[in-house]
Amino acid sequence: MPNEGTGFLPRILTIAKNAFREAVRDRILYNLIVFVLLITVSAIFLGELTAGQESRVIINLGMSAVLLFGAFIAIFVGVSLVWKEIEKKTVYSIFSKPVGRGEFIIGKYLGLCTTLFVNVVIMCLGVTLALAYVGGASKTASIWGAGFLIFLELTILTAVAILFSSFSTPALSALLTFFVFLIGHFSSSLLDLAKTIGSSSAIAVFTGIYYALPNLSNFSFILNAAHGDVPTVSFAGFATLYAIGFNAVLLAITVLIFSKRNFK
Amino acid sequence: MNYVIEIEGLSKEYEKGFLKKKRVLALDDLTLNVTGGQIFGFLGGNGAGKTTTIKTLMRLQFPTKGSARILGHDIADVQMHRRIGYCPENPYFYDYLTANELMSYFGELFGYDAATRTKKSDELLTAVGIVEKDRKRQLRKFSKGMLQRVGLAQSLINDPEIVFLDEPMSGLDPVGRREIRELIAGLRDKGTTVFMSTHILTDIEALCDEVAILRSGKLAAFGSLQELLGGEEASRNLEINVQSVSAEEIRERIEFIAGASITPRPHGATIHVLDESDIDAVLAVTRDAGGRLGSITPVKQSLEDLFVRD
Ligand SMILES: Nc1ncnc2c1ncn2[C@@H]1O[C@H](COP(=O)(O)OP(=O)(O)OP(=O)(O)O)[C@@H](O)[C@H]1O
Numbered sequence: 330m331p332n333e334g335t336g337f338l339p340r341i342l343t344i345a346k347n348a349f350r351e352a353v354r355d356r357i358l359y360n361l362i363v364f365v366l367l368i369t370v371s372a373i374f375l376g377e378l379t380a381g382q383e384s385r386v387i388i389n390l391g392m393s394a395v396l397l398f399g400a401f402i403a404i405f406v407g408v409s410l411v412w413k414e415i416e417k418k419t420v421y422s423i424f425s426k427p428v429g430r431g432e433f434i435i436g437k438y439l440g441l442c443t444t445l446f447v448n449v450v451i452m453c454l455g456v457t458l459a460l461a462y463v464g465g466a467s468k469t470a471s472i473w474g475a476g477f478l479i480f481l482e483l484t485i486l487t488a489v490a491i492l493f494s495s496f497s498t499p500a501l502s503a504l505l506t507f508f509v510f511l512i513g514h515f516s517s518s519l520l521d522l523a524k525t526i527g528s529s530s531a532i533a534v535f536t537g538i539y540y541a542l543p544n545l546s547n548f549s550f551i552l553n554a555a556h557g558d559v560p561t562v563s564f565a566g567f568a569t570l571y572a573i574g575f576n577a578v579l580l581a582i583t584v585l586i587f588s589k590r591n592f593k
Numbered sequence: 594m595n596y597v598i599e600i601e602g603l604s605k606e607y608e609k610g611f612l613k614k615k616r617v618l619a620l621d622d623l624t625l626n627v628t629g630g631q632i633f634g635f636l637g638g639n640g641a642g643k644t645t646t647i648k649t650l651m652r653l654q655f656p657t658k659g660s661a662r663i664l665g666h667d668i669a670d671v672q673m674h675r676r677i678g679y680c681p682e683n684p685y686f687y688d689y690l691t692a693n694e695l696m697s698y699f700g701e702l703f704g705y706d707a708a709t710r711t712k713k714s715d716e717l718l719t720a721v722g723i724v725e726k727d728r729k730r731q732l733r734k735f736s737k738g739m740l741q742r743v744g745l746a747q748s749l750i751n752d753p754e755i756v757f758l759d760e761p762m763s764g765l766d767p768v769g770r771r772e773i774r775e776l777i778a779g780l781r782d783k784g785t786t787v788f789m790s791t792h793i794l795t796d797i798e799a800l801c802d803e804v805a806i807l808r809s810g811k812l813a814a815f816g817s818l819q820e821l822l823g824g825e826e827a828s829r830n831l832e833i834n835v836q837s838v839s840a841e842e843i844r845e846r847i848e849f850i851a852g853a854s855i856t857p858r859p860h861g862a863t864i865h866v867l868d869e870s871d872i873d874a875v876l877a878v879t880r881d882a883g884g885r886l887g888s889i890t891p892v893k894q895s896l897e898d899l900f901v902r903d
């Protein structure tokens with residue numbers, strides 16, 4: 330009986346599910362153990378040291394760790410996600426099936442985003458418990474607000490990592506993605522700096538960087554969260570739309586490059 | 594005539610070396626049409642361009658020139674892949690999956706439901722000889738031959754109309770080779786077209802209906818096996834293996850036979866003669882020296898010739 334086939338959405342979902350399974354089996358979630366240990370130990374120490382400031386320090390430290398752990402996974406898993414499949418030739422059997430190159434990229438991307446989502450949720454849970462331990466449970470909503478924004482930031486970082494790895498080596502891609510991560514956090518400050526200096530060429534260069542690279546300060550909320558703030562609907566809404574838009578552009582470029590690739 | 598594979602003027606140039614300056618023409622203007630319902634042998638020595646052709650057909654790389662159609666669809670049409678299967682050369686799969694999981698994953702890409710996937714996975718893995726307890730092991734623990742078997746099984750998950758097999762026998766033990774040979778013959782009986790690359794002459798003789806021979810990326814010969822081998826059948830060379838006698842003991846007397854040559858073997862020798870009529874003389878000499886006959890095999894020189902001829 331000839332195969333009836335299926336739509337592109339089920340195929341993308343199938344690939345995403347498998348990418349998530351790969352992450353779990355490759356023990357990527359093990360980083361959570363380190364994270365939980367870190368946060369537990371600091372909660373105990375902080376309880377003894379900083380009188381009155383515990384909840385602020387816990388949120389600051391905890392959420393910064395969430396961001397760094399997440400960024401680490403997004404970058405290092407992201408750059409090898411597709412590269413490894415080409416290198417090990419697992420793409421051969423995938424693309425002999427009715428699977429488009431774009432479906433594959435988007436599926437793998439969504440799989441890693443799911444992994445990151447689970448990671449961020451568990452880490453935020455850890456911070457929430459630590460916060461409760463030092464008696465700051467009233468600031469729980471701030472943690473989850475900041476956590477949501479961190480997750481959005483990580484999806485962009487993942488898309489950047491996959492884009493770079495579609496045409497360069499994992500090591501170089503990781504380095505470049507790390508630069509995007511750093512500059513992305515400071516690009517708006519750089520723009521301000523250029524404006525204060527007033528040199529027109531500096532303004533041109535930094536405006537270019539500002540628009541070409543993701544402005545990750547749109548997702549920075551850790552300091553505010555430490556003060557007990559919760560992102561407003563408009564702040565979170567803008568961040569969400571910004572992430573979706575930026576991801577769409579990054580993925581479209583990646584698919585374009587990847588579709589032209591010869592597998593060696 | 595209805596062709597299921599039509600290759601037209603296909604060329605593939607690889608760029609190599611520093612700054613990609615060096616160029617290798619792996620495929621040179623290959624034109625080839627394959628009729629359905631047969632086992633088609635795609636032959637050629639190492640580096641002849643077999644894998645390059647198949648990868649181009651599978652859209653894993655893009656031709657420098659030319660075009661190809663499979664089942665009437667341009668190879669750029671991804672949905673045509675619902676109707677074909679492919680087992681890569683030295684296949685490698687996700688090593689964190691078990692054989693069952695891999696089959697199920699691929700089945701899902703074709704839209705089969707869970708029950709169908711389980712059924713197909715069981716059937717196919719049985720057919721290629723992966724036993725039940727191995728199916729639950731991760732593929733990272735599979736041997737080369739076991740991976741080759743899984744590769745065959747996964748290429749058949751969608752009951753393809755055409756299946757492309759790139760050296761399907763490589764890495765298999767003798768029993769495995771016989772099993773896979775029977776499996777491939779069975780596919781033809783079901784009406785599946787098999788497009789198989791290989792350089793193993795015995796597999797070709799046992800299986801292939803038509804063959805194409807590739808040499809340095811060019812089509813060197815094409816036709817049915819009989820057509821290509823016919824005519825030369827009359828003058829067949831023979832290899833006679835003898836035992837319990839050393840080459841030294843009989844060399845002098847054997848070399849009197851026109852065109853005969855002798856090579857030593859462990860516990861015996863191999864004598865190469867040009868014609869059946871020489872057998873008696875060789876046997877007489879061997880018996881005189883106290884030796885025994887081991888075997889007589891016709892040398893498939895014609896097919897070998899087709900391979901190496903410039
Ligand atoms: N990715 C690549 N980059 C550069 N050259 C390549 C590449 N792949 C193959 N070639 C070259 O193309 C030619 C054909 O190679 P191909 O793999 O198609 O041969 P083959 O017939 O499959 O050989 P084998 O029997 O060894 O598998 C060879 O000269 C090889 O060196």
Ligand SMILES: [Mg+2]
Pocket residue numbers: 643644645682759
């Ligand atoms: Mg090959």
